[in-house]
Amino acid sequence: MNYRKTANVLGLLVLIAIVLPFVIYAVPGVIGAEYSFVVLTGSMAPAIDPGDVVVVDETDPATIESGDVITFARDGTNTPVTHRVVGVADAGGGLAFETKGDANSEVDAGLVPAENVLGVVVLTIPYIGYVIQMTNSTAGFLLLVVVPIVLFAASELWALFRSAREDGERTPPTADSDAGEGDAITLSASDLTLSSAMLVLVVPYVAYVAFELRTALSIAVAVAATLSLLAVGGLWFGTRRDAMDSTGRSRSGADSSRTEEGNLGDDDANAGTEEAFETFVPATTELPATTDGGDLEEGSR
Incomplete structure (x- = not known):
């Protein structure tokens, strides 16, 4: 049994269970509703307690019966009220x-x-x-949003750094090993550079909007943009690192080839010189005892 795989699946399920309620609160439309509200008072306890979230679906008033829990706007207040219907009446037609x-x-x-x-x-x-409600305060926003994002970003950058370092120590794949990968989707370095540049501009803006509005939707957008920047930036960093490594290996191989060729050329030249001296034969082995370079004889002119 693969315990690591089981732990990963369980971790994913726990993460979904934690995130899903916040998604429903931020976007009630995912379950076909229109509104979501945080309950502030205990007037509906024990059925609904303070700190609970109620998700409200628009309904034809004619179908509402006694026992239904409705949310309504009360005259003179901006805060909706959620109470149970105990009677239906006809008021003014x-x-x-x-x-x-x-x-x-x-x-x-x-x-x-x-x-x-x-x-x-x-x-x-x-x-x-x-x-x-805690995220609506500055301290809560920093604790629940900013700190986790920073920690996650740090862990991702560390993982990318370790992966890049390990890849640099491995032997690069050969052309044969890459065969059959023509169906894979590839991104060029220019695509990654453009995407990274756009995300660098977008992330600060959505983070500022999330800090100002402090709504679940704005926070979710900020987190998604930040994670996208980390992912695209990691891919861009990896391609740059691979390009630099391949360039360095190419130059190193070319220099070694030149050195070997140069050594062979020098050896051949030295061998040829030694052979030439060994086969050299002087034009004469004996010289006259004297020479004065005087006048030529009459017959030689």
Whole structure:
């Protein structure tokens, strides 16, 4: 049994389980809903506690019945209210709902007109509202967003550095070993350079937007852009490193070839010189005892 593979699968499942609720909160549309809210009070306890997130789906008011939990806008306040319907009435020719918090002893003052209803609660996610509220503060944003991204970036850069160093120590693949890879998708160095440059410009902007807005969607975009920059930057760094290594190997091979050829040429030249001296025969072996370089004889003119 491959324990490492099992651990990786379990880790991936845990990661999905942690991230998925935040994705649903940020984009309720993934489950077909329209709104998501963090519950601030305990008026609906124990069914819905403070810090929970409610996901609300728009519903035809005519289908709402007693017992449904609805979210509605109350006149005079900007914060929506989530309470249970305890009665349906006809007010002025239109539908209206009598609501009450499960933890409250009295029903809410006044009826809720149908046009004020945002929708019916279809999903409650416990506890993640605390995390979302914490990210709205500067300290929480730094602790929960910036620090993990920095640590992850550091670990990825270290892994890329180790991988590049190990690749540099290995023997480069031959042409035969690359055969059959024609179907692989390849990216040129110019593509990686352009992508890296664009991400370098985009990442600071989306990080600033995430810091200012501090919404789940803006934070998710900032994290995705940062991870994309790390991935593309790692590929670009790897191609540059491979290009430099191959250039160095080519120059080293050419220099060694020149040295070997030069040595062979010198040996041949020395051998030829020695042979020439060994076969040299002087034009005469005896010289006259004297010579005065005087006048020529009469007959030789």
